[in-house]
Amino acid sequence: MPDEFDLDAFLPYRLNRAAELVSLRFARRYRDRYGMTRPEWRTLALLGNNGRLTATAIGALSTMHKTKISRAVRALEERHWLRRQADVDDRRVEHLELTPAGQRAYEDIARLARDYEAELRGLFGQNALASLDKGLERVIATLSRAHEKG
Amino acid sequence: MPDEFDLDAFLPYRLNRAAELVSLRFARRYRDRYGMTRPEWRTLALLGNNGRLTATAIGALSTMHKTKISRAVRALEERHWLRRQADVDDRRVEHLELTPAGQRAYEDIARLARDYEAELRGLFGQNALASLDKGLERVIATLSRAHEKG
């Protein structure tokens, strides 16, 4: 059987292409507006969503590598959008949270994100999007467990 | 409305996480076996699938940037997995195709890919996978058209 493989239908390939296409369009917007990278935007959003978090918690939520997070945190800190607080009991741990300025930036970008979502709903329809979303959620839930182990 | 935005449900974010999780697992396998990068594997696969292609055609099929393709082509050429042929009519154009060794490598990795697909089917079920796939195809078709324009 020389050729029973179709790259174009290969799930990793498709997922990557779709992800690139969808998020590139959005990345351009917050990049143009704030000069922010994706890890920075993600970190900002996670903190805006969840309040205080440690770097490790951000990693668990987002599957971003430690080093990405570390650098994103520093960058946000330098903009005065985020501040660190040492944990009282465990001095290895730092709690991270947005400053008021960071909160404002978050809300501003969150608005861009909502607009973009509406745009996508317009393009694909509510239902198509919802079923896609369900599939993705399943993939993430299953594999992120496996990922933690290696 | 201070906080009507949920990053975790945001499509670009979800797509990226799913794509990363799914393709990282697979990337490790061909990387360990051949020391190949993703653009190289993609280029190999596209040529194995479609036969002769130009670099531009590869770009159109895969949404990879020119420079990635250029470097992947050179790397494959250095392994003697690929050869170039000048176009007769248009001297800017190069046609690319796999050598027999490249063809064998392709078939070998294609087998890894099929195994991986089977693994995913086992994890998620044929149906869930098919419906996810349908959604992704739709996204790709719609946005890659928009992408070409800018």
Added chain:
DNA sequence: TGGTAATGGTTGATTTTGTAACTATCAAGG
């Protein structure tokens, strides 16, 4: 024709990422 724009592809410089090793702190067991 000849000049300007567009296309195919490459290269070099810069930025981002990933990998590994490192510091500092805490946990557990003897």
Added chain:
DNA sequence: CCTTGATAGTTACAAAATCAACCATTACCA
């Protein structure tokens, strides 16, 4: 206590991706 091992987070170095500028060639059109 003291050693061994785990955990939180940073950093140095290598690999990869992006960006911009660049040839060479071809297409368009006044």
